[in-house]
Amino acid sequence: MKMPRREFLRAGLLAAGGLTAGTVGADRLLGAGAKSSGPRAAATLALTADGELVVTPSAEYAALAQTSDEVRRGIPGRRWVMVFDLAACDGCGQCALACAKNHFIPTDREYLRIFKMQDSPDLAPYWFPRPCFHCDNPPCTRVCPVGATFKREDGIVLIDNERCIGCRFCMAACPYSVRVFNWSRPNDPPEAHTRGYSPEWGYPRRVGTVEKCDFCADMAREGKLPHCSSHCPMGAIWFGDENDDAVTNSAGKTVRLSKLLRDRAGFRYMEELGTKPRVFYLPAVNRQYPAPNEPGANHGNLPRGGETQSAQ
Amino acid sequence: MTQPIAGAAARPEASIVERDLLATLNPLGRAGHIWIASLVGVCLLALVAYIYQLASGLHVTAMRDYVSWGAYMTNFVFFIGISHAGTLISAILRITNAGWRRPITRMAEAITVLALMVGASMVVIDMGRPDRILYLLIHGRLQSPILWDLVSVTTYITGSFLYLYVAMIPDMPILARFARERGRSPRLVRLYEILSLGFRETPEHRRRLTRALGAMAVIIIPVAVSVHTVVSWVFGMTLRPGWHSTIFGPYFVIGAIFSGTAAIITAMAVFRRAYRLERYLLPEHFQRLATLLLALSLLYGYFTLSEYLTAWYGGFGSDSRLLALLAGSTAYGTSFWLWGVFGLFIPIGLLVMPSRRSLTAIVTASVLINIGMWIKRYLIIVPTLETPFIPAQAAGITPHYFPSLVECTITAGAFAAFLLLFTLFSRIFPILSVWETLEDADEAESKVAGERASRHSSLAPAGLTILLIAGALTSVVPWARASAQVQKPVPRIELTRSMVDSQDMLVAKVSANGRPVVHAVVEFSVTRTFGVMTLGQDTTRDDGTARVGFPVGLPGDARGELKFRVTIESPSDLIGPPVEVVLAGGAPRVAFIDNVPRALWSSRAPLPMVATIIFLLLCVWITYAFVVIQLIAMRRLKEHA
Numbered sequence: 001m002k003m004p005r006r007e008f009l010r011a012g013l014l015a016a017g018g019l020t021a022g023t024v025g026a027d028r029l030l031g032a033g034a035k036s037s038g039p040r041a042a043a044t045l046a047l048t049a050d051g052e053l054v055v056t057p058s059a060e061y062a063a064l065a066q067t068s069d070e071v072r073r074g075i076p077g078r079r080w081v082m083v084f085d086l087a088a089c090d091g092c093g094q095c096a097l098a099c100a101k102n103h104f105i106p107t108d109r110e111y112l113r114i115f116k117m118q119d120s121p122d123l124a125p126y127w128f129p130r131p132c133f134h135c136d137n138p139p140c141t142r143v144c145p146v147g148a149t150f151k152r153e154d155g156i157v158l159i160d161n162e163r164c165i166g167c168r169f170c171m172a173a174c175p176y177s178v179r180v181f182n183w184s185r186p187n188d189p190p191e192a193h194t195r196g197y198s199p200e201w202g203y204p205r206r207v208g209t210v211e212k213c214d215f216c217a218d219m220a221r222e223g224k225l226p227h228c229s230s231h232c233p234m235g236a237i238w239f240g241d242e243n244d245d246a247v248t249n250s251a252g253k254t255v256r257l258s259k260l261l262r263d264r265a266g267f268r269y270m271e272e273l274g275t276k277p278r279v280f281y282l283p284a285v286n287r288q289y290p291a292p293n294e295p296g297a298n299h300g301n302l303p304r305g306g307e308t309q310s311a312q
Numbered sequence: 313m314t315q316p317i318a319g320a321a322a323r324p325e326a327s328i329v330e331r332d333l334l335a336t337l338n339p340l341g342r343a344g345h346i347w348i349a350s351l352v353g354v355c356l357l358a359l360v361a362y363i364y365q366l367a368s369g370l371h372v373t374a375m376r377d378y379v380s381w382g383a384y385m386t387n388f389v390f391f392i393g394i395s396h397a398g399t400l401i402s403a404i405l406r407i408t409n410a411g412w413r414r415p416i417t418r419m420a421e422a423i424t425v426l427a428l429m430v431g432a433s434m435v436v437i438d439m440g441r442p443d444r445i446l447y448l449l450i451h452g453r454l455q456s457p458i459l460w461d462l463v464s465v466t467t468y469i470t471g472s473f474l475y476l477y478v479a480m481i482p483d484m485p486i487l488a489r490f491a492r493e494r495g496r497s498p499r500l501v502r503l504y505e506i507l508s509l510g511f512r513e514t515p516e517h518r519r520r521l522t523r524a525l526g527a528m529a530v531i532i533i534p535v536a537v538s539v540h541t542v543v544s545w546v547f548g549m550t551l552r553p554g555w556h557s558t559i560f561g562p563y564f565v566i567g568a569i570f571s572g573t574a575a576i577i578t579a580m581a582v583f584r585r586a587y588r589l590e591r592y593l594l595p596e597h598f599q600r601l602a603t604l605l606l607a608l609s610l611l612y613g614y615f616t617l618s619e620y621l622t623a624w625y626g627g628f629g630s631d632s633r634l635l636a637l638l639a640g641s642t643a644y645g646t647s648f649w650l651w652g653v654f655g656l657f658i659p660i661g662l663l664v665m666p667s668r669r670s671l672t673a674i675v676t677a678s679v680l681i682n683i684g685m686w687i688k689r690y691l692i693i694v695p696t697l698e699t700p701f702i703p704a705q706a707a708g709i710t711p712h713y714f715p716s717l718v719e720c721t722i723t724a725g726a727f728a729a730f731l732l733l734f735t736l737f738s739r740i741f742p743i744l745s746v747w748e749t750l751e752d753a754d755e756a757e758s759k760v761a762g763e764r765a766s767r768h769s770s771l772a773p774a775g776l777t778i779l780l781i782a783g784a785l786t787s788v789v790p791w792a793r794a795s796a797q798v799q800k801p802v803p804r805i806e807l808t809r810s811m812v813d814s815q816d817m818l819v820a821k822v823s824a825n826g827r828p829v830v831h832a833v834v835e836f837s838v839t840r841t842f843g844v845m846t847l848g849q850d851t852t853r854d855d856g857t858a859r860v861g862f863p864v865g866l867p868g869d870a871r872g873e874l875k876f877r878v879t880i881e882s883p884s885d886l887i888g889p890p891v892e893v894v895l896a897g898g899a900p901r902v903a904f905i906d907n908v909p910r911a912l913w914s915s916r917a918p919l920p921m922v923a924t925i926i927f928l929l930l931c932v933w934i935t936y937a938f939v940v941i942q943l944i945a946m947r948r949l950k951e952h953a
Contacts, residue, residue, distance in 0.1 A: 077870075078841075109377060115706035130702060139551055141913035145458035146444075146451040151913050165447055166370075166440015169458055171380040175551040177700040181380060181440065184371030207369045208440025225842050241841045245867050248842035255845060256866065270701060273551050 068160075071199055074152030079242035080215055081155070082229070083260065083280045084129055088236035090289035091116065091127035091298040098231035099213070104192040104203055109180040111213035112228050116292050125292040126284035129237070131228065132157065132178045132213035133269070133277030140170035140179065149210070155242075155278045156215045158199040164209035171210060175273055179212045225250070234288070242278075329592075329750055333742045334490050336587040340739070344586075351732040358725020361718045362437060370440055372718045378704055378711030379697040383719040384438035387726050389564075389689045390571070391431030392465070392543050397572030398424025398472060399536035401601075402479075403529040412600050414748040415592045419583065420576050421476040422743070426733045427575075428469045430726050435461075437722060454917035454925060457549050460542045463925070467932055468532075468539045474939055475528040477507070481521060481946075482747035484508030500740075509947045516949055524942035531935040538928075540568040547692070553630035554623070554638070554696035563615045567685065570608040574681035577601050579734070581675040583743050592744055595671055602674045606663040609681065613656050634699045644695050647687055655684020803829060803886045805878050807893040809862055816862040818847065818895075820878045821855070824886065828856025833881040836860045837890075838874055849881065868898015 096112045105111060111131065118125040134157045141151050148163035149170055171179040186205035193204050200217040216226035224230070225248060229237040232250045240247035240257060248254040260266065264282040290297040340348070365372050375382045401420040405413035436442050452459050488504035491497075511517050544564035547555040557563070577598065584593040620639070623631040639645050659677035663669055698711045715723065737743075806821040818836055822829040829852055836847040836858075850858035868874045874897060879890040911918040 113707050115702055117706055128702075128706070138913055143456050143458070143549065145453055145456040145462075146447040147453050147915045148447075148451075150915065163444070163447060163451060164441065165444045167435075167438070167458060168380045168440065169456070169546065171377070172547075172552065172697070173550045175701050177378060177702060177704065180377045182369065183373075183376065184369040206441075210440075223841060239842065243867055244840045245865075246840035246842075246845050248840065248845075252843050253846075254837075254840045254843035256863070273701075275551075 071158070072150055072152065074154030074156055074217075075221060076153065077243060078154040078220070079278075080134070080220060081240060081242045081247065081257065081278050081280070082131065082134075082215070082226075083238035083247050083257070083266065083282060085234075085236040085238065085264075085282045086126050086128065086284035087264075087282060087287050088234040088289075089114075089127045089129060089232075089284075090234055091292060092233060093298070094231050094233055095129060095228035095237060098227040102216075102227045103201070103214075104188050106187065108183075111178075111180075111211075118292075124284070126287075127292060127298075128281075129228075130176060130178070130269075131279060132215070133176060133275065133279045134215055136276035136278060137274060139173045139175065139275060143169045143173045145169065152217075154217075154220075156217050156220075158214055158217060159202065159210055159212065160199045161202065161206040161209040161211065162197065164206070166208040166210070168210065175270065175275065179210050181210050182207050330486065330490070330746060332589070332591065333744050333746045333749060334487070336583075336589075336738060336743055337487075337490075337740070348732065348735060351728045351735065354728035355725050355732060358722045358728065361721040361725070365437075365718055365722070366442070372716060374713050374716040374719060376711070376713075378700065378709070379694055379713035381438070381693055381697060382713055383690070383715040383723050384434050385693050386686065386690045387723055388431050388434040388438070389543060389693070390686050391427045391434065391726070391730070392540060393564075393568035393571045393685065393689070394575045395424045395427035395431060395468075395472070395572065396536055396540060396565075396568035397427075397576045398422070398475075399532050400569050400572060401576055402475070403532050403536075406525065406529040407533075412597055414751065415589075415744045416576065416580065416597060416601070417479060417748060418476075418741075418745040419579050419743055421472065421479060422734065422737050422741075423572070423575055423579060424472045425469070425476050426730055426737065428465065428472060429733070430730045432465055432469065434726060453915065454922055455912050455914075457542060457545045460925075461539075461546060463929065464535070464539045464542045467929065468535050471528065471532050471535050471932070471936060474936060475532050478521070478524045478528055478939060478943070479745065479748075480507070480741060481509060481511050481943075482513075483742060483745065485511055486746055487741070509943055510949065511946060514949070517946055520942045520946045520949075524939045527935055527939050527942075531932055535932055537565055540565045547696075552696050553628070553634045553699060553701075554692070557619060559615060559619060563619060566608065566611050566615055567688070570605075570612045571682060571685040573601060573605050573608055574678040574685070577605065577674060577678035578682060581671075581678075583738065587738075587743065589744065592749060598671055598674050599666065599669070602663050602669055602677070603666065605674075605678065605681070606660065609656060609660050609663065613660070616656075630699065630701055633703070634695060637699055638691060638695045644691060648691055651684045651687050651691065654680050655688065656681075659684075803832075803880055803888065805834075805880075805891045805893075807876055807878055807891070807895065809895055809897055812859060816864055817859040818862045818876065819857050819859045820850075820852075821857045822852050822880065822886075823856050828852070828854070829886065830854055830856065832856075832858070832883060832886055834858040835879045835881050837877045837879070838863060838866065839877060839892075844877055847876075862897065865899050868896075868900070872896055872898045872900045874898040 091114055093114055096110055096114060099105065099112045100110065103111060113130050115128040115130060116125055117128040134155055136151075136155065138149075138151055138157050141149050141157060144150075145167060146163055146165055148161075148165065149157060149159045151157050166181070168181060171177075171181065182205050185207045188204045195201075197204055197206075198218070200214065200221070202211050202214055205211065216224075216228075219226055225239050226237075229239040229248075230250050235249040235251040235253065238247035238249045238255070238257075238260070240254070242257060245257050246254050247257045247260065260282070261280060266280045266282050268277045268280055284291075292298070373382065373384075398420040401413060402417040402424075406417065436445065439445065448459070448462055452462075454460075484504050484507045488501055488508060491501045491504055511521070541561040541564065544560040548557060548560035550556060580593050580598065580601075584590060620635065624635050624639075636642075637644055639648050659681050662673040662677040694713050698713065700711075704711050802824060804823045806823075808819050808821070810817060810819050812819065820834050820836065822832050822834060832852045833849055834852060835849045837844045838847060839845070847863055848860035850860055852858045863874070866874065873894050876893045876895055877890040878893065880886045880888065911921075
């Protein structure tokens with residue numbers, strides 16, 4: 001049964017017009033359509049790509065429809081987790097650089113931003129790298145009106161740029177200012193177009209949609225560390241599976257997560273917000289490098305610093 | 313309750329009332345044409361700006377990643393606020409049957425409908441992907457305050473249209489007659505006739521109308537309150553200083569009624585002068601609204617004090633940073649205090665003495681309040697976004713926002729569109745309710761009280777008893793064979809888990825050429841997802857065994873098995889590739905345990921939430937249906953007649 005697009009749209013409209021129960025019904029209808037193969041799934045996708053892509057109801061698209069459920073569910077049995085060793089981070093910015101390079105991030109934004117923190121004038125400054133925290137209780141995901149941003153069972157919070165309507169409510173809702181927006185038409189390099197789009201890597205970009213750190217969901221699928229972690233010269237970024245109770249760093253060292261957090265007094269940023277981040281920090285005690293304001297320190301001369309970003 | 317306006321004795325006759333009020337529909341003069349032309353001009357400019365924005369993306373605005381909402385959201389809150397004018401004035405005054413409402417209701421109801429249309433369009437203009445607007449219906453998540461907004465604003469617009477229309481029905485026959493007499497276009501006459509639903513002054517028609525109006529007047533109040541509450545929750549439901557406030561709902565509702573009332577007074581003053589309605593829009597009307605405005609300005613002042621004083625006194629770090637920006641020596645601080653003076657205190661001063669407030673003073677106060685309330689909404693939205701929890705300054709960024717030219721043009725266009733729609737509305741329908749004004753005159757004459765409109769009233773450790781002998785040695789050392797002449801020893805490693813001195817140990821027995829290897833350094837590790845986790849090193853004893861503590865509680869694979877690696881570190885002639893052994897004793901994998909309230913961020917809304925929202929909506933929409941049934945009944949009456 002082929003459903004012409006216009007009719008499908010109208011069906012959605014009518015259903016939603018019949019109050020909220022209708023909206024839920026339409027969602028279920030669409031979900032069912034995406035799971036079952038065949039021409040119906042192709043019709044569903046014609047809608048997903050609405051307004052931007054040339055819609056070809058091909059087998060390629062149908063395949064995408066079947067994997068989208070997998071993308072939304074995540075890698076079964078995994079609970080990805082990241083640990084930043086603030087005592088080892090010297091603020092060199094290689095993580096952000098590797099992240100930017102591998103995600104083809106334009107110069108006006110960062111997924112992983114390094115802050116020079118000083119909690120009070122009496123306390124020593126320290127570098128504070130901030131990726132997306134992939135909260136277990138994500139405020140961003142709550143407020144999304146269309147389910148474009150979603151929480152996976154493996155803990156990753158992703159964004160479907162083909163569904164995002166660009167209302168930016170998630171940006172307002174994220175207390176860590178993690179989310180960034182495609183304010184202008186994307187200018188992705190040709191390499192960004194080689195493997196098609198998936199929320200697991202987030203490119204090629206879509207104008208008018210929100211994006212952020214994706215914990216390198218595609219790398220995890222291949223059993224590889226995220227780019228930031230693998231490129232840290234200090235081995236300060238640990239990544240692993242909580243279900244494995246182990247994290248690994250760029251030096252190839254694997255340690256027991258629970259022991260690391262216990263022995264080094266790990267914490268999560270702003271625990272009081274109740275967001276339950278999946279990113280932990282180890283306090284900057286017995287630093288292995290000069291503190292930000294000491295001689296020989298990186299004076300915020302990050303390869304990609306926020307300094308280059310202007311408000312306009 | 314019914315209080316005829318003083319001086320009603322000097323009220324002109326019905327025919328004169330009709331003539332005067334319908335005179336507003338007379339062809340415009342030159343000034344009128346220039347007014348409309350300039351409004352159309354500004355709207356067209358805004359349209360060009362919007363097309364430019366659509367083509368280039370939101371980059372043409374001054375909004376960036378930190379300040380991601382700006383002028384458009386300000387406009388949205390502003391216009392939704394203005395829309396509360398109609399509800400309060402018209403519905404509340406109608407329910408309480410306050411007679412002085414009569415020349416004001418039409419204007420108020422029109423402001424509601426038009427401001428809602430302009431306000432709702434601002435959200436679409438703010439969207440990065442307006443082409444995906446239907447996703448709100450297809451993929452809509454009821455847990456999102458945006459859906460609440462969508463649902464309540466839709467309900468409100470529908471209700472306001474219905475309310476405005478029902479209250480206009482008795483005017484329609486009058487308008488049809490008037491248009492015919494004046495030789496206006498037959499199409500216009502036909503429009504009035506259709507809209508009249510055949511209404512005539514019969515008791516049955518009256519009864520139906522009164523019922524419909526009464527029901528609408530009652531239901532529109534909770535709908536209006538819900539709308540601005542939900543608008544505030546778009547901010548209030550986030551974890552942001554200055555937004556996450558429990559009083560945001562009522563604060564916004566009061567702010568809305570406050571600015572709405574000021575908008576009505578402003579509109580009254582404009583129409584009064586433009587259409588020469590001095591005889592109907594009396595100073596008395598302004599005075600009564602001024603009293604209401606005074607009460608609302610004091611209330612809004614009180615809410616503002618509660619909001620900021622508690623934040624300042626409590627002094628949470630994030631709140632303090634916000635207040636330093638909002639009320640300190642910054643551009644925002646200047647605006648904030650200017651708002652306080654010009655948008656609140658001066659209006660209060662102008663309104664506080666009933667005997668001394670002139671019409672000019674009341675209108676001045678209203679205009680100041682309207683300008684002030686736009687600025688106040690801007691000050692609620694922007695400074696909060698400039699003070700995130702992780703200071704952007706720590707990354708060398710200073711977030712800053714000031715509307716771009718495109719945003720300014722579109723904002724101007726929004727105001728122009730509102731004024732244009734209002735003007736056009738007043739060209740087709742009388743801006744004062746003819747029938748209600750007439751009713752007022754009747755009451756003044758007969759002192760008979762009119763009918764009352766409303767009576768509506770989430771590891772377990774593996775058992776230590778499990779002692780399993782390891783699987784056979786996995787690796788054959790190829791290089792050892794190649795250099796067999798040197799008689800290089802071929803190490804054999806057996807890995808077991810056993811209790812040594814009542815300690816759970818991982819024991820490796822190293823032998824070469826059938827003899828235990830002594831003093832060899834052995835490293836134990838276990839494979840994990842991204843690498844090999846070292847468990848420890850030990851030196852082989854006389855029996856060739858080395859041991860480390862068993863990693864109790866370490867999660868294994870699906871069968872609870874752990875893949876261990878044993879590597880000989882020294883002596884150098886024994887160094888070879890690691891030996892991998894799979895042993896049981898890993899903690900079983902924990903299934904996904906959802907220990908957080910998933911309901912709010914899952915793809916489907918929790919049932920109680922869906923049920924509550926549907927219940928509330930049904931209450932409203934059934935009332936709407938009731939009103940529509942009254943209208944249909946009215947139309948049938950005509951057919952029988």
